[in-house]
Each structure stands twice: as structure tokens, then as C-alpha cells.
Amino acid sequence: MAIQYPPRERLANVPTPLQPLNRITEKYSTPYGGPQLWIKRDDLTESAMSGNKLRKLEFIVAEAKALGCDTLITCGGEQSNHCRATALAAAKTGLRAHLILRGKALFGSDELPADGNLLVDHLAGAAVSVYPLREYVEQLPALFEYWAEHYRQLGGKALCIPTGGSDGLGIWGYIKCAEEVLADCAALNFVPEHLVCASGSGGTQAGLTLGCQLLGVASAVTGYAVCDDADYFVNKIVADVADWRQRYGQTFGFDKSKIQVTDSFIGPGYALAGPEIYRTIAEAAQLEGILLDPVYTGKAFHGLLEDVRNGKYRGSNHLVFVHTGGQFGVFPHRAEFMQYLDGL
Template sequence: MSIAYPDRVKLANVPTPLQPLDRISQLYSKPYGGPRLWVKRDDLTESAMSGNKLRKLEFIIAEALATGCDTLITCGGEQSNHCRATALAAAKMGLKSHLILRGGAAPVSGEDADGNLLVDYVAGANVSIYPLRQYLDELPALFAHWARHYETMGGRALCIPTGGSDGLGIWGYIQAAEELAQDFQQHDIEPEHIVCATGSGGTQAGLTLGGYLLGAGYQVTGYAVCDDNDYFVRKVIDDVSDWCRRYDKTLAPERLNIAVNDRYIGPGYGVADAAVYETIAKLAQTEALLLDPVYTGKAFHGLLEEIKAGTYEGCRDLVFVHTGGQFGVFPHRAHFQRP
């Protein structure tokens, strides 16, 4: 099937590689009758803006430019990968960026910034950090406030939802699904499963919809890093429904086979337990693959636990989509054991 895409700007280095994880497969999958593991290296979309968010931003920024916007406003946690990528992508395209960030009880100040937040400041983003309760209660009003602020200055802002996950951003992973089809042909494999971390739902929605449009036979499963199964099923349906409305498509979302595993969230969003840190170290020491404690580390840990439990017994090939986030490792340095 040929898919007609809207305009996009070129930001990501794609196609990204699809690589086998043979050492991890031999150590932690094959003993349980599990699959050969592969990784789609979307952490390599670009060195500083790296990760899944960049695929979405190609379409989002094209929309911003087409509608005369000079500022991108978006939101997320203090260590948001999406916000960091947005700040850098905006700078590259000559746009301003304003980040509405969710802080803890004592939000981090600029001089104490680390990881993604440090990069936000380096990239020249305007950063507004709000206490958790205010952020949750007032986010729509905060978007409206800052959009009006830029209007009074003679500008125009595009407001981007959490993670760039909506009917516009979803195009990034519809396109990635097409890219994966080419990868599978090149490597002569037919994976039964594709796994990714799911936090704002857009990557899972795009892969699920893309696979459906292509008639692919694999199951996409999002390993939740926050919220629960019902939330993410609704979020994927909402993103697909928004896509249908925007682009005059007809698709009953219930025809999509939406799968979510919410058993490995741990203590909460952005908080990992010791087993996740051990998994991150394990991947670094066996495959030189760096995961993060917020998204990919939790998802890959959950995947290994499910393999051990026999969930993927008899499966030949499984692809893990590495959505990036390595900058998020550094604020968690105290949790990694040193020799």
C-alpha cells in the first residue's frame, strides 16, 4: 500500500539501523525458548536531538512553518526527551521554543540543571517550570497564556501536546512502520512482535496504525512507563481518531489490535527500581547499548521479564524500538554501581 504523507522537514538521519542483539538473546532469551531480539536504533536519529521525538517533529515543524508560526510551545517533565528535542529542532529551524515543564516539590533551577534540562537551557529555550499540582491543574491555561504572550509580541505559536503525540505527530511512526518493512525485507525476517516504551502514546499509535495500513502481521505492544492499560488504549484510539479527522480518513479504531503491558511501571513515572538499573547496565555491558531509566530501560526490563515468564516462547524474531533518551541517564547517576 502506498501512503501519501503531508509535508515534513528533514531533521532525522533515517533510515536508522535494525541490529540483532545476539549476545542478549543467547543469555536472556534463548534459555527460555524466546525469540532472537533485534533493536531498531531510533536513538540514532541525530546525535543531540536523538530519539523517537525527532520523527514526529519533522511533521510538526512543517506544520508550524506552513501556518506562519515562529515559536514552538510544548510541555513535559523536567527531564523530557521531547522538550529537549523540540528546543534543539526549533533552534536548527530558526524558531523560538518555550517549554512548560513539570517540576517536583522543589523544581530544579537553571544553575543546577542536568541531563535534558541542561540541554534545554543550552539550546536557548525559554523554560517555565511549575509545581506538579499547578502543572496538572492548569496545563491548558498555561498553554493559552504563553500563546497569548507571543501574540502580543507580534508572533505566532504552535502548541504541541505532550510527546508530540497527536494526529499530526503520529505520521512520524507511520513512516517508521514503512521503514521497518524495508528493514525486515533486507534482513529476511518476519518478526511476530514489535515492542516499544509508551509514555505519551504517540509512538505506539503510529506503529500500530502504520502496521495496520501496511497489512503487517506483527503485534505492536507498548510497555507503559506511566498510567495503565486502559489509559493507553484510549490514548492510541484518540490519536488515531484525531489523525482521521485531520486528514479525512475513515477507520474504526476498534479494528486496531492495541496491546499494552502495564506491569513494569515500577514506583511511578521517572522513578525506577534497582532491577531496571541492572538491566540498563546489562545492555551496556553486553551490547554497548545505552538505555534510560524513564522509558527504554523500563520497557526492556519488562520485555526480559516477560520472556522469562514464557510470554514469547516459540516466537522467532522480536524487535525492540529504541526510542532514545540517553541524556536521561545522567540525573540517575547515583543508582548505578561503580567498581
């Protein structure tokens, strides 16, 4: 079916490249009867490597402008890729950004200096409010309302964006990506049996899953959870699709049974990684020149390689890993990398 998209602010350099991972395929997939591995380079969407978040923000920024908003308020962890991308997208389009972060770091603090994404947030001119974990979790809706009211009192208007830009609006970004990656594959004369991504807020997987169904292809979409369990992501994807249907009057019959989530590789918790993740990231860099991150893509890619070796994808011909970006998240983990890379 022909997909009718809502207004979109052009921010990303798309289409992003689709590249074969020949050396990793030879080492990890071919010996186990697995597929040719490919990578969709959504880390190259532009705006300081804003990755998958930029596709969602194209539709979010267009909505903000249509509603007469002058400020984007969003939330996430101290090293949130989405918050950094929002700060940069706001700067590029003449909007203000206000980031509600959970963590401890303060810009310029000698004890906990801003690093990685947090540093970029400040460089982009975003207002940053950092809250302790418990206050953030228990009061997030109230914090959104507080800051939205703050900008109303200043005569402005804010659009509040959920974690990861993942809702019925942001989902459009990865519906469009599903269409793009399938066109990439068609140009190379194949249909991928599998599309794989990291799932952190669920929006990327929701868009890819819905997009494949809208386009009538049998490609299975699997999300590798980096936090929360499989049931959480299934419910989140169902909720995002329901929000999409309600917002845009869609009657498409989404098949919930096709949502596939693997939650076996989360490790110690969100933004926490074990030595196997750091080693996988290093190996991807050394074999393919691809840089992954310890929070999202490194965990998902490690899980994918483990499942390939265990025969999960045996008999498939082609698998595409969607690289959702996040390289700035590497740098706050410098000590762990140096600890675990000896002997590689």
C-alpha cells in the same frame, strides 16, 4: 497500501540501523524458546540523540511553518526528552521554543543545578517555565494559552504541541517508522512477529500500531507503559488515531482490538526506577554496548526481558525492540546507578 504523507521537515538521519542483539538473545531468549531479539536504533536519529521525538517533530515543524508560526510551545517533565528535542529542532529550523515543565530545578541554581535534558534545553536557547506538579497538572491548558497569547502580543504566532508530540499530527512520525522497520526486516528476509516500544505519551505506539495496520502486516505492537495503566494507553491511542482521521479525512478502519499494552513494570512511578531497572541498563551496556535510560527504554526493555523469560514470546522467530532514545536521562540518576551497580 501506499501511504500518502503530509509535508515533512527533514531533521532525522533515517533510516536508523536495525541490529541483532545476539548476546542478550543467547542469555535471555534462546533458553526459554523465545525469538531472536533485534533493536531498531531510533536513538540515533541525530540532533543530540533526540530519538523518537525527532521523527514526530519532522511533521510538527513542517506544520508550524505551513501555518506561519515562529514559536513552538510544548510541555513535559523536567527531564523531558520531547522538550529537549523540540528545543534543538526549533534552534535548527530558526524557530523559538518555549517549554512548560513540571518540576523544581532552575538553571544555575546551586541547590538544584540544571542537568541532563534540562541543561540541553537552556543550551539550545529555549525559554523555560517550570511549575510545581499540582499547578502544572491543574492548569496546563491555561498555561499553554497564556504563553501563546504572550507571543501573540509580541507579534508572533505559536504552535502548541501536546505532551510527547503525541496527537494526530505527531503520529505520522511512527507510521513512517513502521514502514521503515518492516522494510529493514524484509531486506533480511523476515517479517517480525512483534514490535515492542516504551509507552510514555502513547504516540510512538499509536503510530507503529496504525502503520502496521495500514501496511497490512500481522506484526503485533506491544507498548510497555512507563506511567499510567493499560486502559489509559488504549484510550490515548484510540484518541490519537481518531484525531489523525479527522485532521486528514482518513476513512481507514482502525482495529482497536490490536492495541497491546503491558503495565506491569512501571515500578514506583513515572521517572522513578527500582534497582532491577538500573541493573538491566548496565547489563545492556555490558553485553551489547547499548545505552538505555531509567525513565523509558530501561523500564520497557526490562519488562520485555522478564516477559521473554516467562514465555510470553515463546515460539516467535523475531522480535524488534524500538529504542526511542533518552540517554540524557541517565545522568541525573548517577547516584542510583552507583548504588545499585556493585556486584555486576
